[in-house]
Amino acid sequence: MAQAQVPDVVVRRLPLYLRTLTYMEDRGQEVVSSTELGEWTGFSPAQIRRDLSYFGEFGKQGLGYPVRYLREQLESILHVDQQWHLVLIGAGALGHALVKYHTFRRWNYHIEAVFDNDPEKIGQAIDGLTIQPMSELARTIKEKHIDIAILAVPAEHAQEVGEQAVAAGVRAILNYAPINLALPPEVHVSHIDPVVNLQSITYYL
Amino acid sequence: MAQAQVPDVVVRRLPLYLRTLTYMEDRGQEVVSSTELGEWTGFSPAQIRRDLSYFGEFGKQGLGYPVRYLREQLESILHVDQQWHLVLIGAGALGHALVKYHTFRRWNYHIEAVFDNDPEKIGQAIDGLTIQPMSELARTIKEKHIDIAILAVPAEHAQEVGEQAVAAGVRAILNYAPINLALPPEVHVSHIDPVVNLQSITYYL
Numbered sequence: 292m293a294q295a296q297v298p299d300v301v302v303r304r305l306p307l308y309l310r311t312l313t314y315m316e317d318r319g320q321e322v323v324s325s326t327e328l329g330e331w332t333g334f335s336p337a338q339i340r341r342d343l344s345y346f347g348e349f350g351k352q353g354l355g356y357p358v359r360y361l362r363e364q365l366e367s368i369l370h371v372d373q374q375w376h377l378v379l380i381g382a383g384a385l386g387h388a389l390v391k392y393h394t395f396r397r398w399n400y401h402i403e404a405v406f407d408n409d410p411e412k413i414g415q416a417i418d419g420l421t422i423q424p425m426s427e428l429a430r431t432i433k434e435k436h437i438d439i440a441i442l443a444v445p446a447e448h449a450q451e452v453g454e455q456a457v458a459a460g461v462r463a464i465l466n467y468a469p470i471n472l473a474l475p476p477e478v479h480v481s482h483i484d485p486v487v488n489l490q491s492i493t494y495y496l
Numbered sequence: 497m498a499q500a501q502v503p504d505v506v507v508r509r510l511p512l513y514l515r516t517l518t519y520m521e522d523r524g525q526e527v528v529s530s531t532e533l534g535e536w537t538g539f540s541p542a543q544i545r546r547d548l549s550y551f552g553e554f555g556k557q558g559l560g561y562p563v564r565y566l567r568e569q570l571e572s573i574l575h576v577d578q579q580w581h582l583v584l585i586g587a588g589a590l591g592h593a594l595v596k597y598h599t600f601r602r603w604n605y606h607i608e609a610v611f612d613n614d615p616e617k618i619g620q621a622i623d624g625l626t627i628q629p630m631s632e633l634a635r636t637i638k639e640k641h642i643d644i645a646i647l648a649v650p651a652e653h654a655q656e657v658g659e660q661a662v663a664a665g666v667r668a669i670l671n672y673a674p675i676n677l678a679l680p681p682e683v684h685v686s687h688i689d690p691v692v693n694l695q696s697i698t699y700y701l
Contacts, residue, residue: 306695370698384593481693488686490511493575
């Protein structure tokens with residue numbers, strides 16, 4: 292598996308294939324064609340076949356892909372078949388929603404601790420997790436072997452908070468703050484910004 | 497401006513350029529090179545020059561781009577220079593966070609009404625918006641000239657709710673439910689699913 296050469300855009304499509312396959316498997320479907328996968332995900336059948344071919348031969352020409360096998364393979368490729376430990380930084384309205392988003396757990400992403408710098412929030416609990424002060428961040432990241440930090444802080448604090456998380460050993464960041472982060476290249480950063488999505492929509496309206 | 501031929505992937509990068517330019521302008525920067533834009537956004541300078549060239553000549557060779565002018569042009573291209581009217585469907589923890597996300601308003605995206613099907617939530621207020629029953633959705637979309645619906649509902653309700661919004665006249669959907677929607681091709685749908693982002697990250701870990 293020559294995964295090192297897989298373009299980022301291909302990697303970003305794999306979770307959408309995985310989501311669709313899981314949905315199909317839950318409904319008892321055993322085989323799927325690239326055409327049907329395309330109808331569900333919005334990508335062309337040729338694109339889907341090319342994307343999957345980076346990782347091996349998963350289907351037989353004309354017979355489609357076995358749903359369960361391809362789902363298992365994608366989970367392995369995306370490393371969803373292991374447990375991931377996360378911290379959440381920022382216990383505002385978004386932070387609350389993220390702690391309560393149970394879909395994370397179903398995919399083996401576990402928020403282990405929540406941090407905030409607001410003395411009024413520290414000590415309160417969200418879904419059983421006590422909000423901790425930022426002074427506890429580094430120790431928690433090390434002790435709990437945290438892989439990923441979710442940043443749900445205001446834009447003006449994101450860079451500083453991101454640096455703290457990386458210094459403590461986090462290898463990846465899911466950033467909800469609407470600002471780009473300048474971090475070492477070996478740190479994997481993914482952004483979620485609904486304004487970016489809305490602007491990509493209103494371009495077409 | 498031959499915008500019809502612009503690839504979707506280019507359109508999705510424009511908001512990131514816009515966000516960066518706005519940040520630079522707020523700090524008094526007047527000119528920016530494609531190299532500096534690349535450092536901030538993570539795209540190559542050649543990619544950025546190619547993306548922007550779809551829409552015209554914004555800079556002079558060797559002199560960089562005028563920050564304010566390029567920001568204004570991108571706002572015009574992305575139609576951020578007009579007011580957009582949105583409804584939010586789903587008043588759970590995520591819905592609350594979205595209503596309170598003031599950055600939407602700064603970019604002219606206005607959530608005008610909130611809907612839910614839970615009798616316990618209907619009549620309550622979030623940030624001054626009263627949660628309305630789904631039976632009011634169609635009338636509100638028509639009366640308030642709503643362009644976009646944000647879906648923050650469980651996956652099993654997303655398709656039905658999306659169809660209701662489209663039938664009432666919505667032209668675009670921002671979908672937070674972790675499921676693909678089957679809607680007419682003229683409806684523009686954008687998805688936000690943090691699991692997709694996390695899986696794109698853990699591929700690399």
